Amino acid sequence: MTVPPADALRWMRQGQRIFDATAARLDATACAAPSLLPDWTRGHVLAHVAANADALLNLARWASTGTETPMYASPEERAAGIAQGGLLPAARLADWQARSAGVLDTTLAGLTDEQWRHEVRTAQGRTVPATEIPWLRAREVMVHAVDLDLGTAFTDLPADFLAALDAEVSARRGPDLPPVTGPLADRVAWLTGRPHRRDRLSRPDGTPAPDLGPWL
Incomplete structure (x- = not known):
């Protein structure tokens, strides 16, 4: 990226x-x-x-x-x-x-x-x-x-920075990263392995996003 x-x-x-x-x-x-x-x-x-x-x-x-x-x-x-x-x-x-x-x-x-x-x-x-x-x-x-x-919190960080970080970490996590949707700040917190609101993220089948190990 x-x-x-x-x-x-x-x-x-x-x-x-x-x-x-x-x-x-x-x-x-x-x-x-x-x-x-x-x-x-x-x-x-x-x-x-x-x-x-x-x-x-x-x-x-x-x-x-x-x-x-x-x-x-x-x-x-x-x-x-x-x-x-x-x-x-x-x-x-x-x-x-x-x-x-x-x-x-x-x-x-x-x-x-x-x-x-x-x-x-x-x-x-x-x-x-x-x-x-x-x-x-x-x-x-x-x-x-x-x-x-x-x-x-991640919500205090610039949205354009979060979008760039989302793209980078998603690519680094690789093809096995499950598709997860939700607010950008919560998604980046999840991608980087930080605490996040689980109720704001979901997979296509409605199940919660899996835990990921820390990144960075």
């Missing part, structure tokens, strides 16, 4: 504002509370989003310099960074997240048209043009704002 670069950049910045506004509700107690993701506190989600900006910054620098710079040194390093980062005080997590997001945005804004076309490699091993970096970030900040479980 190809997302128009201008839309992706707009969603990245809009999603960052949504994530920042949601994370601003955190204090030390709330940071240690469970998120919507299994085994992750809200602090782990904040650490993951901050580390994701740092990792995507590596790709932006790769596109800028032509020097290969992987997102993460290894999957183990990525997991350890999230586990350790989730234990940081709320104020330090907030500072890390804001700083990393700001540097990523500034670096992307400085890429030339030619650098935007340079190919980089995602953590999943996909080779993509640098124009995909904003979409990767938009997904992270939008969906994880919901995962913080602090009042932001």
Whole structure:
């Protein structure tokens, strides 16, 4: 699936504002509370989003310099960074997240048209043009704002972003994905394996939508 670069950049910045506004509700107690993701506190989600900006910054620098710079040194390093980062005080997590997001945005804004076309490699091993970096970030900040479980829901996310995410996740889930209809926000919550209103989704035969594992 190809997302128009201008839309992706707009969603990245809009999603960052949504994530920042949601994370601003955190204090030390709330940071240690469970998120919507299994085994992750809200602090782990904040650490993951901050580390994701740092990792995507590596790709932006790769596109800028032509020097290969992987997102993460290894999957183990990525997991350890999230586990350790989730234990940081709320104020330090907030500072890390804001700083990393700001540097990523500034670096992307400085890429030339030619650098935007340079190919980089995602953590999943996909080779993509640098124009995909904003979409990767938009997904992270939008969906994880919901995962913080602090009042932001899929219904608060832009409808055009949800439509693009619906198309991507449906394609990634593959041909075995059952046909399910319902409101877009509920469908995207279901597709990404997040809590959703079961009574709003249904299959053609009227049976409830089956549970799906977490995506992203």
